[in-house]
Amino acid sequence: MKKLTIDETYCKGCGLCVDVCPKGLLALCEEINRLGFTPATISPENLEACVSCALCAQVCPDVAIRVAREVKEK
Amino acid sequence: MKKLTIDETYCKGCGLCVDVCPKGLLALCEEINRLGFTPATISPENLEACVSCALCAQVCPDVAIRVAREVKEK
Amino acid sequence: MSQSTPARVFLKGNEAVCYGAIEAGCRYYFGYPITPQSEIPALMSSELPKHGGQFLQAESEVASINMLLGASACGARAMTSSSSPGISLKQEGISYLAGSELPGLIVNISRSGPGLGGIDASQADYFQAVKGGGHGDYRMIVLAPHSVQEMYDLTMHAFDLSDRYRMPAMLLGDSLVGQMKEAIELRPRPEVELPAKDWIVTGKGERSEQRIVKSLFLGDGELEAHNRHLQAKAEALRANEVMAEEVALDDAELVLVAFGAAARIAKTAVRMARETGLKVGMLRPITLFPFPERHLARLAETARRFLCIELNTGQMVEDVRLAVNGRREVHFYGRPPGTGSLPTPEELYEQIRESY
Amino acid sequence: MSQSTPARVFLKGNEAVCYGAIEAGCRYYFGYPITPQSEIPALMSSELPKHGGQFLQAESEVASINMLLGASACGARAMTSSSSPGISLKQEGISYLAGSELPGLIVNISRSGPGLGGIDASQADYFQAVKGGGHGDYRMIVLAPHSVQEMYDLTMHAFDLSDRYRMPAMLLGDSLVGQMKEAIELRPRPEVELPAKDWIVTGKGERSEQRIVKSLFLGDGELEAHNRHLQAKAEALRANEVMAEEVALDDAELVLVAFGAAARIAKTAVRMARETGLKVGMLRPITLFPFPERHLARLAETARRFLCIELNTGQMVEDVRLAVNGRREVHFYGRPPGTGSLPTPEELYEQIRESY
Amino acid sequence: MTYDVFMAGFGGQGVLMMGDLLARAAIFEGKNVSYYPSYGVEKRGGAATCTVVISDQEVGSPVIGQPGAAIILNQLSCDKYLEKVRPGGFCLLNSSLIELPANPRDDINLLSAPLTEIARETGGDRLLNMVSLGAYVTATGAVDAASLEKALEQALPKRNHRFIPMNIEAIKRGAALVEK
Amino acid sequence: MTYDVFMAGFGGQGVLMMGDLLARAAIFEGKNVSYYPSYGVEKRGGAATCTVVISDQEVGSPVIGQPGAAIILNQLSCDKYLEKVRPGGFCLLNSSLIELPANPRDDINLLSAPLTEIARETGGDRLLNMVSLGAYVTATGAVDAASLEKALEQALPKRNHRFIPMNIEAIKRGAALVEK
Amino acid sequence: MTMQTVFERPKSLKDVPSHFCPGCHHGLIHRLVAQNLDRLGLQQQTIGVASVGCSVFLYAYLDVDVIESPHGRAPAVATGAKRVQSDKFVFTYQGDGDLAAIGTSEIIHAANRGEAFSVLFVNNTTYGMTGGQMAPTTLLGQESATSPGGRSAERDGHPIRMAELLAQLDGVAYSTRVAVDNPQHVRQADKAIEKAFRLQRDEGRFAFVEILSTCPTNWGMDPRQANARVAEEMIPCFPLGTFKDTQSQEGNQ
Amino acid sequence: MTMQTVFERPKSLKDVPSHFCPGCHHGLIHRLVAQNLDRLGLQQQTIGVASVGCSVFLYAYLDVDVIESPHGRAPAVATGAKRVQSDKFVFTYQGDGDLAAIGTSEIIHAANRGEAFSVLFVNNTTYGMTGGQMAPTTLLGQESATSPGGRSAERDGHPIRMAELLAQLDGVAYSTRVAVDNPQHVRQADKAIEKAFRLQRDEGRFAFVEILSTCPTNWGMDPRQANARVAEEMIPCFPLGTFKDTQSQEGNQ
Numbered sequence A, B: 001m002k003k004l005t006i007d008e009t010y011c012k013g014c015g016l017c018v019d020v021c022p023k024g025l026l027a028l029c030e031e032i033n034r035l036g037f038t039p040a041t042i043s044p045e046n047l048e049a050c051v052s053c054a055l056c057a058q059v060c061p062d063v064a065i066r067v068a069r070e071v072k073e074k
Numbered sequence C, D: 001m002s003q004s005t006p007a008r009v010f011l012k013g014n015e016a017v018c019y020g021a022i023e024a025g026c027r028y029y030f031g032y033p034i035t036p037q038s039e040i041p042a043l044m045s046s047e048l049p050k051h052g053g054q055f056l057q058a059e060s061e062v063a064s065i066n067m068l069l070g071a072s073a074c075g076a077r078a079m080t081s082s083s084s085p086g087i088s089l090k091q092e093g094i095s096y097l098a099g100s101e102l103p104g105l106i107v108n109i110s111r112s113g114p115g116l117g118g119i120d121a122s123q124a125d126y127f128q129a130v131k132g133g134g135h136g137d138y139r140m141i142v143l144a145p146h147s148v149q150e151m152y153d154l155t156m157h158a159f160d161l162s163d164r165y166r167m168p169a170m171l172l173g174d175s176l177v178g179q180m181k182e183a184i185e186l187r188p189r190p191e192v193e194l195p196a197k198d199w200i201v202t203g204k205g206e207r208s209e210q211r212i213v214k215s216l217f218l219g220d221g222e223l224e225a226h227n228r229h230l231q232a233k234a235e236a237l238r239a240n241e242v243m244a245e246e247v248a249l250d251d252a253e254l255v256l257v258a259f260g261a262a263a264r265i266a267k268t269a270v271r272m273a274r275e276t277g278l279k280v281g282m283l284r285p286i287t288l289f290p291f292p293e294r295h296l297a298r299l300a301e302t303a304r305r306f307l308c309i310e311l312n313t314g315q316m317v318e319d320v321r322l323a324v325n326g327r328r329e330v331h332f333y334g335r336p337p338g339t340g341s342l343p344t345p346e347e348l349y350e351q352i353r354e355s356y
Numbered sequence E, F: 001m002t003y004d005v006f007m008a009g010f011g012g013q014g015v016l017m018m019g020d021l022l023a024r025a026a027i028f029e030g031k032n033v034s035y036y037p038s039y040g041v042e043k044r045g046g047a048a049t050c051t052v053v054i055s056d057q058e059v060g061s062p063v064i065g066q067p068g069a070a071i072i073l074n075q076l077s078c079d080k081y082l083e084k085v086r087p088g089g090f091c092l093l094n095s096s097l098i099e100l101p102a103n104p105r106d107d108i109n110l111l112s113a114p115l116t117e118i119a120r121e122t123g124g125d126r127l128l129n130m131v132s133l134g135a136y137v138t139a140t141g142a143v144d145a146a147s148l149e150k151a152l153e154q155a156l157p158k159r160n161h162r163f164i165p166m167n168i169e170a171i172k173r174g175a176a177l178v179e180k
Numbered sequence G, H: 001m002t003m004q005t006v007f008e009r010p011k012s013l014k015d016v017p018s019h020f021c022p023g024c025h026h027g028l029i030h031r032l033v034a035q036n037l038d039r040l041g042l043q044q045q046t047i048g049v050a051s052v053g054c055s056v057f058l059y060a061y062l063d064v065d066v067i068e069s070p071h072g073r074a075p076a077v078a079t080g081a082k083r084v085q086s087d088k089f090v091f092t093y094q095g096d097g098d099l100a101a102i103g104t105s106e107i108i109h110a111a112n113r114g115e116a117f118s119v120l121f122v123n124n125t126t127y128g129m130t131g132g133q134m135a136p137t138t139l140l141g142q143e144s145a146t147s148p149g150g151r152s153a154e155r156d157g158h159p160i161r162m163a164e165l166l167a168q169l170d171g172v173a174y175s176t177r178v179a180v181d182n183p184q185h186v187r188q189a190d191k192a193i194e195k196a197f198r199l200q201r202d203e204g205r206f207a208f209v210e211i212l213s214t215c216p217t218n219w220g221m222d223p224r225q226a227n228a229r230v231a232e233e234m235i236p237c238f239p240l241g242t243f244k245d246t247q248s249q250e251g252n253q
């Protein structure tokens, strides 16, 4: 499981997540996909930097983002 | 013109005027008239005593009362 | 009012509707005051709580019909009542009930119109009831009582039909049958088997499938299929549920056609005519939808002429003409409703003589 | 838009309604948003102020029709527009307009029902428009355009008829004629003489007699007389104002009857049929009330058969049958409305072959 | 046998109650009955009328063009309805409130009496309808006076049963108008 | 002569604008024209289709069961509408967003091209409809490309006239797809 | 010595008896309306908008042009009328069933738009004309044809206070509640109506006057008891006073 | 090291993409509703009442039983439903055209009666579904399909504040206004919905949550501009806060 998954079948490229990420990790694709949208993405490096704060997910109108956090196994 | 005229074609005998007259001058008839009502009346003596305050007229729902006042001719 | 030996009680037509509804298991009433049906909400407000039901006076007719929609979607037998202008306001809601396949009883104790009109007995809402005053292609079950007993009986029947066909039903009365009193039997509700209400919303509970009550259909061909389904239900009603009273029809040369108040008055006129030797009978549609077309088609073979009588300027007569289909003359006598405009039996007797 | 040389403009049907209304002198619009007629309020909101008029978006359809009532009582040419569910909500108001003898234009760009249904082209509001979806005995002038040009022309005509007969008028369109675009001529309003509006309320001013606009009639016989008067107006309409288009009827053995969108599509089917040598024509009612009964009665003498085509499960066909009165077979082909359910010319051509 | 009667007065004269009672009495006698009321817009003081039809057969029309009998309690009703009574029929008029026309009908059995005054003497204006009913049933035989008493018990709520004797007295006073 | 064409895509691809422009161009050429749009419930991104009929005669039906031509801009529309094109007709497909079925129709004149990419090269995705229109009118001769230019002037508000050259360029790019 | 008239029927009030029940305040309120039309010289330019309720016969008593509207819709009808004849004086006269139940939406939106007409709202805590059903304004515990055992807050909700509610809306210039159960209240009611009418005539503003009224018939009371009930039961629930007055800013008492 | 889910779709929210426009807050508000149904364990006993507007497909996204009501009538439908199934959890989800225009009467009277259901009122200052006409909540100066040149107080009245208005009614237990334009507001909105739902579940009370929302499409803005407009233009006219809270008596802020 990744820290952050953006489901491209849900994302409509509104960019609200991009604006809200405190670390500026998200971006919209340049080109439209088959649905006509430019979905949000996160690069592999940025994924590393993600702090799993889920602010992006909280504001996503299309509930396209899933967030997980690394936890130490007990 | 009389100080007080009660029009029997209007009066429905509700008694509101009777209650409000500060001098208790008005009364309802005992028997119903052709319209089925017991209209308000004022006796000749009471008419004399009337002070033309028009409170009775002010509260008459059927606007059955006309009030006049004696004035000195100039 | 549930009891085994039917009592004979002296009741207003409007009151009989209430007892019929309660006997039929109706436990929810939503309505808004209007003359001449005021006895219905008044009685329901005192009776329903005794039966564990609820009476709610709504803020408007529009709200009432939609409360009925909500209650019906949740599985309750529920009703509303009003009179002509109020029924006009319910047309959107009725169309939604029909579109959502929800049962429910709408009582129209109709009065004279158009507009504010007056409160006298009228049959000028026939078209509205029967052809659909609301938008879209739908039919509503319409029953037309002509006596206080029928106000009781047909109310029960309306609930059963409505549930069976998942279609709103209207009891179309008028101020004559609503305001008159007669002694009637409060018969126990006939036992009928009805399909289970496996479509009502209740919260999912143990179910995994959600239930949806709706009338919006946007998928390709979905709404057309839905309309075809509604149409099939209407056809089934036409095939199975027609009711009409036949009065002295055996040898009738002139057939009166009248429903509700007009039929009630005409009954005396038919009797007067028979007494003077005229071969006159009457077909009284009890179900206005489905309409007794087949009865009329059959009569068109034997009778010489038809005389349709209505308290309006001519509405049901169109359905009579459609059924007779040009085979016989169809005369019409109508009195538009209003104060002092209820026809008398003597007057209808004259009409019979003229048409005979 | 008043101009002497008519310009040819590429417009949506809904837009054409607006220009027609403004050209006809309509200066007040009251309405509530609903698809598929949104272009009408949108355009009226920007255009009316330019002509010294007012656009007011009401809080509901019920409010709109009553604002229209107030404006009309004060003498203004005024209109409202909506689509099916919204039109159902206006039924009480329409009945009041009729009962109060007030003119006014109601545009129904009808959509598919019942209930919320869908937004596709539909003719399922025929009954509601023509038989009176509101309570009481009244008739409303109903015009059915089948092209953008007619959306313009008939809007003007509706205002004139409505004023002349002091009766509400409805323009019954659908999403096909409302949403399609064509190049049309914005013809100047034809000159017609209309009776003076000597009944409108204006404040008494110099008058000693008050004026009252009302529909309540309680005096003995008053309401009946009023209803007779309304009926007489309807008869006058039947006698004088019927409009229908005749397409290839001269030698037609099969007569299609269709209005509005269905007629528009059928026109191509008729052409296809003629091309294959079938003697097929079409009668297109332009006035749905008054209905072209006499046209049909006449055709029943020459044609062999009728085929009525509607975007519903069968409504106008009843009026066709009433007019034909059993003399010829009347077939029916209907497509209930919904997404993907608009018939194609090819499909109607097949129907023609079957009925021929 | 069929009896039909039309009753008219102004609100407050107990016209509707009178019709209701008559109907109930006939039901006690096993008859078929219809009762049809109608009233004006006024809640109080307006016109009130009703028609009662009593029959051994099924009751057809609950409204009648030319009623066989009429009970008319005030002037307005008299002006409007007197002419409707069927020739040969019976009509009771309340002369306390009605001035007879110059040429009253001579083709009907007309009984004019000061019904309001009689009621007042008996116990109050409210009894007007009982006096009238007593006269009507005695004149026509539509129902037995005894049935009216039973009907009273049924129609009145228990707490008002103490007024029954006074009502019966009024019915008798009405009956006496005919009997004498 | 009658031309009818059906156009389909998702909202944002300019389908309705494309139909409107074609209709206006035909009007400039003195033709009778009908234009009939339809769209899904979605305000953005949903389906958008329209039909344009161009004729010397009166235009009958504005909807056509089997259009003589189609312009199909996305996969969903292709799945749904490709089969409707009249045998012998013309169909333009946007291969940028459409995967052709295994057995595409061979009874029609099918032109498949990466229209979105061509538009992007020419100046942006927004030009997709102009590229398509250029290809369509060149393939069918429904109207002159010159009429499209005039139509653009009329359809676009003045402040957008500066974009006209770019649109014309796109139309030409589309035309070139056919001409080559 | 000659006689000078102190009180007589206003000119705008027709010289005919009313159909109202004995003791019903509707007649008195009609008189106040007529009197203010006279006082402000408005009779000839007035368009009254009647509602459906016991006051439906407005035109039978007031000698002005009148439009009869469907039940509850008077504010919509008045909106249409006033927008067409903006130089005329327009008022609606509505009962509590009419205005506070079926017509809720119309009054709220006309008020919110600040339409330039005046509203007289006659609150008698019941549907008079239809026979005394529960209205949104019926008092808790009040018996009515449709609230057997009395209105219950649980089942039916609390009585709604329209003058206070409408005072919340930006379009309203003046919202007040008065009564006519004694001469002093009659005088205040008279002034309130005058003020409302002036606000329309002089400033084109929307004003709302709620008038507590009796319905002896449906309250099952004689006229005097009914009159007394206004002070005893109604005013405690529907306090008299002005809830909004954009002129004096004295509102919110 | 394992991964623990911090944020995922609530169980009551179906696993399907929505038809809403990019950036439209409806989707987010649906998520909050679903989340609270999950949190309070209500999914299986919930009857949702959908209205007519862009949220008409409520049933397509929330996995609960749903009744679709005619435009504006959701509170009447919910009244009928809840009175029949009084042990179930009932809510309406309505837009501003639906609730504040055509449905004014229904919401006011359901609120006044204190019906035992919860209302989610999504105010996006326009009629979204029908293409961006002026709503009663449209801001002054806001351009819309039917207010060319922007809404004018003169012609169209002022924007109506429903949360404040309903707070006046005795039947209302809780009336509040929230927004979802930033994570903090989303959290507050979440809490408000939870509170409203609890008030129904635990006390059978009526609660009203107004949620400011965007309509990028009809505002003619891109999603980010639209989101920004909430704070810049909407909140100044529609202040966030709680206007009635019978539990804490903290109201009237």
Ligand SMILES: Cc1ncc(C[n+]2csc(CCOP(=O)(O)OP(=O)(O)O)c2C)c(N)n1
Residues within 6 Å of the ligand: C032, C033, C034, C035, C061, C085, C086, C089, G052, G053, G054, G055, G071, G094, G095, G096, G097, G098, G099, G122, G124, G126, G127, G128, G129, G130, G135, G215
């Ligand atoms: C649409 C519609 N619904 C109901 C009625 C019946 N109706 C007539 S008057 C009235 C209410 C009267 O109450 P109110 O407005 O309080 O006036 P009041 O008689 O008490 O003065 C009603 C419900 C009607 N005429 N039209």
Ligand SMILES: Cc1ncc(C[n+]2csc(CCOP(=O)(O)OP(=O)(O)O)c2C)c(N)n1
Residues within 6 Å of the ligand: D032, D033, D034, D035, D061, D085, D086, D089, H052, H053, H054, H055, H071, H094, H095, H096, H097, H098, H099, H122, H124, H126, H127, H128, H129, H130, H135, H215
């Ligand atoms: C009776 C009726 N009138 C009008 C409509 C058309 N209509 C559909 S949705 C809608 C309004 C939507 O606006 P809103 O309630 O604010 O919801 P939004 O789409 O903005 O979320 C309207 C007027 C309808 N369906 N029914």
Ligand code: SF4
Residues within 6 Å of the ligand: A004, A020, A021, A022, A023, A024, A025, A026, A049, A050, A051, A052, A053, A054, A055, A056, A057, A067
């Ligand atoms: S979880 Fe937080 S840090 Fe990670 S992408 Fe989202 S907003 Fe940025």
Ligand code: SF4
Residues within 6 Å of the ligand: A006, A010, A011, A012, A013, A014, A015, A016, A017, A018, A039, A040, A059, A060, A061, A062, A063, A064, A065, H023
């Ligand atoms: S907020 Fe959601 S829908 Fe918008 S761009 Fe980000 S992931 Fe996509």
Ligand code: SF4
Residues within 6 Å of the ligand: B004, B020, B021, B022, B023, B024, B025, B026, B049, B050, B051, B052, B053, B054, B055, B056, B057, B067
């Ligand atoms: S005018 Fe005054 S004193 Fe005279 S009767 Fe009337 S209330 Fe009494």
Ligand code: SF4
Residues within 6 Å of the ligand: B006, B010, B011, B012, B013, B014, B015, B016, B017, B018, B039, B040, B059, B060, B061, B062, B063, B064, B065, G023
């Ligand atoms: S107040 Fe008027 S109606 Fe009442 S008794 Fe006195 S005069 Fe008669």
Ligand code: SF4
Residues within 6 Å of the ligand: E043, E044, G019, G020, G021, G023, G024, G025, G026, G054, G124, G128, G129, G214, G215, G216, G217, G218
């Ligand atoms: S019923 Fe009530 S409101 Fe109507 S007139 Fe009589 S007392 Fe007045």
Ligand code: SF4
Residues within 6 Å of the ligand: F043, F044, H019, H020, H021, H023, H024, H025, H026, H054, H124, H128, H129, H214, H215, H216, H217, H218
């Ligand atoms: S139109 Fe507006 S409210 Fe509707 S889905 Fe699109 S953005 Fe949302």
Ligand SMILES: [Mg+2]
Residues within 6 Å of the ligand: G053, G095, G096, G097, G122, G123, G124, G125, G126, G127, G128, G135
């Ligand atoms: Mg009242």
Ligand SMILES: [Mg+2]
Residues within 6 Å of the ligand: H053, H095, H096, H097, H122, H123, H124, H125, H126, H127, H128, H135
């Ligand atoms: Mg909205």
